[in-house]
Amino acid sequence: MTPTSTPGLARFNALEEHAAFTALHEACASTAWVERLLAARPCATAEELYAASDAAMAELTAEDLAEAMAGHPPIGRPKPGDPTSAREQRGMTDASDALKAEMLELNLAYQEKFGHVFLICATGRTAEQMRDAVRERIGNTPEREREIVRTELGKINRIRLARLVEEDRRGHLTMSSTTASVSTHILDTSVGRPAEAVAVRLSARSGRAADWQALGGSATDADGRCKDLPALPEGTTHVRLDFAVEPYFEKKQAADAQQDAPANRDSGAVFFPEVAVTFAVKPGEHYHVPLLLNPFGYSVYRGS
Known part of the structure; x- marks a missing residue:
């Protein structure tokens, strides 16, 4: 078998649509890029997949x-609980406190000028190399910098795709049809809008008698999505999502009180400070579990 045609690639080609979308979206947050790569399946070789990625990247709008x-998180501040960004930014791990502080200052200056995070393919780069890169690039025009970002994103996507389709030591795909995947979003039905900044924790177990394993968490974005x-x-058979809804409603009640909103004034303590949802999963399937929330009740269902 050639290096460009692997069992991992075959498993990726065979992934159910939701699972493939999730796997690709973890590699790159651009929906347009993900959709173009989904349309390119099946790919005969890894190089064909990488070429599809490069072509999709070239067509992305601003x-x-x-x-x-x-x-992508700022350089020097990988997302908590995200092994991918931590691995890619490994060069910053042993940087001195002075260098980390300088990098933070440069990041802020860059973001103020260009309106977005400084992005570089950090894999294999030292902290000094990344600092020197942001120093150099901060003098670019926005147009020039946008094309450099496009190139750097292309490099990152190639590296992440390579990890996606390679086999691990046990002969399984890192993100494959042998595992399930989970997503969620929250709608505040009391106002008909997404619930933003709600902390969500994910736990899993293998069998009803097994202990729960805390996997980490995230928070909902402006669209209410994690x-x-x-x-x-x-081997996961059961999943639990824990939603910390009390801080969300307390913040909302405080805002309503400032605006003297009659419908919500003096609404009191939150009735459900936390919501825990447990469900069974099967390998290779994607589970989208929305939470419909209001101050005195909630409901969940398996979405699509």
Whole structure:
């Protein structure tokens, strides 16, 4: 078997649509990029997949690039519980406190000028190399910098796709049809809008008698969605989502009180401070579990 045609690639080609979308979206947050790669399946070789990625990246609009960049944390501040960004930014791990502080200052200056996070393919780069890169690029025009970002995103996507389709030591795909995947979003039905900044924790177990394993968490974005929940371990049979809704409603009540909103004034303590949802999963399937929420009740269902 050639290096460009692997069992991992075959498993990726065979992934159910939802699972493939989730796997690709974890590699790149641009919906347009994901949709173009889904349309390119099945790919005969890994190089064909990488070429499809490069072609999709070349066609992304400024808005698409902004969406892709939004999925990347600042250099020196990888997302908590995200092994991918931590691994890619490993060069910053042993940096001195002075260098980390300088990098933070440069990041802020860059973001103030260009309106987005400084993005670079950090894999294999030292902290000093990344600092020197932001120093150099901060003098670019916005147009020049946008094309550099496009190139860097292309490099990152190739690396992430390579990990996606390669086999691990046990001969399984890292994100594959042997595992389930989970996503969620929250709608505040009392106002008919998404619930933003609600902390969500994900836990899993293998069998009813097994202990729960905390996998990490995330928080809902402006659309009420959690787009970066951790991957499920192989063998997962049950999943639990814990929604910390009390801080969300307390903040909402405080805002209503400031605006003297009669419908919500003096609404009192939150009736359900936390919501825990447990459900069974099967390998290879994607489970989208929305939460419909109001101050005195909630409901969940398996969405699509």
